[in-house]
Amino acid sequence: MNRKPKMTPYTLKNFQTQFPDDASCLEWLKNYLYPEGIFCKNCEQVTKHHRVASRPSYSCDHCGHHVHPTAGTIFHKSPTPLTIWFYAIYLMASTRCGVSAKQIQRETGVTYKTAWRMFKQIRSMLVEDGDPFGGKGGKPVEMDETYIGGKRRNGSKGRTDATDKIKTPVFGIVERKGRVVAYVTPNVKKETIMGVIKERVLPSSMVFTDDYCIYDDLGRHRNEYQHNRIRHSEKVYVVGDTHTNTIEGFWSLIKRGSVASTTT
Numbered sequence: 001m002n003r004k005p006k007m008t009p010y011t012l013k014n015f016q017t018q019f020p021d022d023a024s025c026l027e028w029l030k031n032y033l034y035p036e037g038i039f040c041k042n043c044e045q046v047t048k049h050h051r052v053a054s055r056p057s058y059s060c061d062h063c064g065h066h067v068h069p070t071a072g073t074i075f076h077k078s079p080t081p082l083t084i085w086f087y088a089i090y091l092m093a094s095t096r097c098g099v100s101a102k103q104i105q106r107e108t109g110v111t112y113k114t115a116w117r118m119f120k121q122i123r124s125m126l127v128e129d130g131d132p133f134g135g136k137g138g139k140p141v142e143m144d145e146t147y148i149g150g151k152r153r154n155g156s157k158g159r160t161d162a163t164d165k166i167k168t169p170v171f172g173i174v175e176r177k178g179r180v181v182a183y184v185t186p187n188v189k190k191e192t193i194m195g196v197i198k199e200r201v202l203p204s205s206m207v208f209t210d211d212y213c214i215y216d217d218l219g220r221h222r223n224e225y226q227h228n229r230i231r232h233s234e235k236v237y238v239v240g241d242t243h244t245n246t247i248e249g250f251w252s253l254i255k256r257g258s259v260a261s262t263t264t
Contacts, residue, residue: 134205
C-alpha cells in the first residue's frame with residue numbers, strides 16, 4: 001500500500017536559513033525565472049552569468065550584457081529590500097487566517113503605505129484563473145452573498161438593498177476543498193447574481209445555497225443545476241451535506257482580515 005510522503009512544515013527558521021539576505025533572495029528569483037540558465041540576447045544562446053556586486057543584476061561572462069531578475073515582477077523598481085518582500089510573502093502564505101497590511105507593517109517595520117502596496121501586489125499574484133466551477137462529476141459548489149464595510153444606517157443588521165452605500169455587496173462562489181472567487185457587485189438582486197452564476201458555474205453542477213429569494217431560479221433550472229438549499233430563515237444550518245459553511249467560513253476570514261487591516 002502506497003502512503004503519501006509526510007509533509008514537513010516550512011518554519012520561520014527554515015525561511016531565515018534559506019533567505020538570510022537580499023543576495024540569496026535574488027539568486028532564488030534568478031533560478032526560478034531561468035531554470036535552464038540565462039539566455040543572452042547578444043550571444044543568442046544560454047551563457048554563464050555572474051552576479052554584479054553594485055546592482056541587483058547578472059552579467060554575461062562573454063559580452064557583459066546585464067539581466068535584471070526583478071524586471072517585470074512585483075519587485076521591479078521597489079526600494080524595499082527583497083528580504084522584506086520575501087518575508088511578507090512568507091507571512092501571507094503561511095498564516096491560515098490571513099494577514100493584514102497592518103500586520104505586515106508591524107512585522108517588517110516599513111511604513112503603512114509601503115505595507116499596503118506590498119499587500120496589494122502580493123495579493124494580485126494570488127488571483128485564480130478564470131476556469132468555471134463545478135460541472136457534472138465536479139466538486140460541489142456553495143454560493144452566498146455578504147456585505148463588507150462600515151456600520152449600516154441606524155445600526156441595522158442583515159441584508160439590505162442597493163440604496164445603502166455604506167456597506168459593499170460581495171458575492172462569493174466556492175468549490176468544497178477547492179477554489180473560491182468573490183465579486184464586488186452593484187447589488188444582490190436576482191438578475192445580477194444569476195448573471196454571475198451562469199458565467200462562472202457549469203451546467204449540471206451540484207449547488208448549495210441558503211433560502212434567500214435571489215436563488216429561486218436555480219431550482220427552476222433542473223437541466224442546468226442540481227440545487228439544494230439550507231433554510232437559514234428557520235435557524236437550520238446543516239442537514240447532511242447540505243450547508244453553506246464553507247463559503248461562510250471564507251467570509252469570516254475576509255471580515256476578520258478587513259477589521260485587522262483598519263486597526264491602528
